[in-house]
Amino acid sequence: MKKGILLSLALLCTSTVVSAARLGTLVDVYGDRDNQLIGYGLVVGLDGTGDKAQVKFTQQSVTNMLKQFGVQLSGGTDPKLKNVAAVTITAKMSPHHVPGQTIDATVSSIGDAKSLMGGTLIMTSLKGIDGEVYAVGQGNVIVGGYSAEGSDGSSITKNIPTVGRIPNGITIERRMNPDPAGNIVLSLKNPNYETANNISNEINKTFGNGTARAFSKSSIEINSPLEEDKRVAFLGMIQELDVDVGQNEPKIVFNSRTGTVVITGSVRVSRVAVSQGGLVVKVGEEQDVIQPSVLSGGTTEKISRSELEVQELNSGMMIWEDTADLQEIVDTVNSIGATPDMLMQILQAMDEADAIMGDLIII
Known part of the structure; x- marks a missing residue:
């Protein structure tokens, strides 16, 4: 029996670039954890x-x-x-x-x-x-x-x-040993080189050059006051800064258990042709009962009869032009009535061919 509808788009992120976000929502303070x-x-x-x-x-x-x-x-x-x-x-x-x-x-x-x-x-x-x-x-x-x-x-x-x-x-009954006084390190919740650089630049622009230094896509080191009360006030001011968020890598997430697909709006594909076909084999078993006549004195016999049906599905060739957007991908896949398994096969084949401009994640 054919599976249910093909594609569930649980979330469509039509834009991955945020003009500005509060810095406190983008980072954690290193060591500040439960x-x-x-x-x-x-x-x-x-x-x-x-x-x-x-x-x-x-x-x-x-x-x-x-x-x-x-x-x-x-x-x-x-x-x-x-x-x-x-x-x-x-x-x-x-x-x-x-x-x-x-x-x-x-x-x-x-x-x-x-x-x-x-x-x-x-x-x-x-x-x-x-x-x-x-x-x-x-x-x-x-x-x-x-x-x-x-x-x-x-x-x-x-x-x-x-x-x-x-x-x-x-x-x-007692406090956890606090980290020794020194530089504060901010850890990005979503590591990104552009975001880390923007945070460093914004802090330096507000508090003076040399205050902050981004030394990886996930960490920014900040020269902070040594006094505990001043460090708290300093962190409070930093968290309120508005920072431009860099563009994250486009993603396609496929849940193999539920068939749910999540595609960010910035996913693009290079020019590619895809042909998706499938073979459906149906086997049925029926039993016929032969009842002997009363005069023959024989026994009842059961004869099994098998029915075999083979159906080949062919969706034809799908062609996506260079930099095709999300809507084109979804419309094309929907038009062939693909099941989640078929969609999975298409995405994996496209990823192997380096035709997807983004990350394919299977969970």
Whole structure:
């Protein structure tokens, strides 16, 4: 059966040149990023949906916690864990967070607990990649799903009840080590030589020659004040500058799973001729039943009969003149009723022939 309509243009960028854009939307400050925190802890107060007795690390964690409060368990004591679950706690911490501020946390079961609903995370330290403790987490876990089980073994689950969040449940205890005072480096979100040069020129024109230097298509180094308050004010002024954005490389993006094609408006093709054909083979199987007469006393026989049909599709020759634009490409491909697979083959063949003036990206 023939596939559905050929070509889905999810986005058409009719122009890739922006007259001017706010500099703050084009760059990030190098080192100004979130840092990942992680911790291991226990969620208590569950309604019988916690880890089972087979989860030994949860037993050990409960035993160690009780010892910290002066509760000594005998060697043969086996604490019941149906109301306790071992979890990991993850959070993102900005370098601008200071002690006393709070951030959200995600709590995820690492044992065989069925649900974290109604549980409370007890005090847990969170560490950075350097192994240092930067925050402490504690609070009620909010779960966006549920799980229920009947006595006959039937069950129902909605969303993921073994993952929850604690809004503002993480308290910052220490700051991330700030980068040493020195030059500021701006990183372009979309690296482009022309844009990097325009940013450098605009900053030098505003603050004086030698203030900025573009040393790659993705980075601009800026001489900035050493005092922290003046650096903040300086960055605030820089982010408000208007900068001309350079033209990015034209792109054709093809999603092989959905058949979606995204083509920027600046895509051009050189003079090229394309012939697209296809072979469709259909095989059908039918069975005839032969019923013997009553007098013969024979058995019923089944005879298979195959039907084979071969159809060759030929779309003819498509010709695009030099510097054909997006509309011509789309109109021509649509006119032959191409399926997404056929379109994929056409684009790949044109790219191999260096006929596409842009990047072909297949995802």
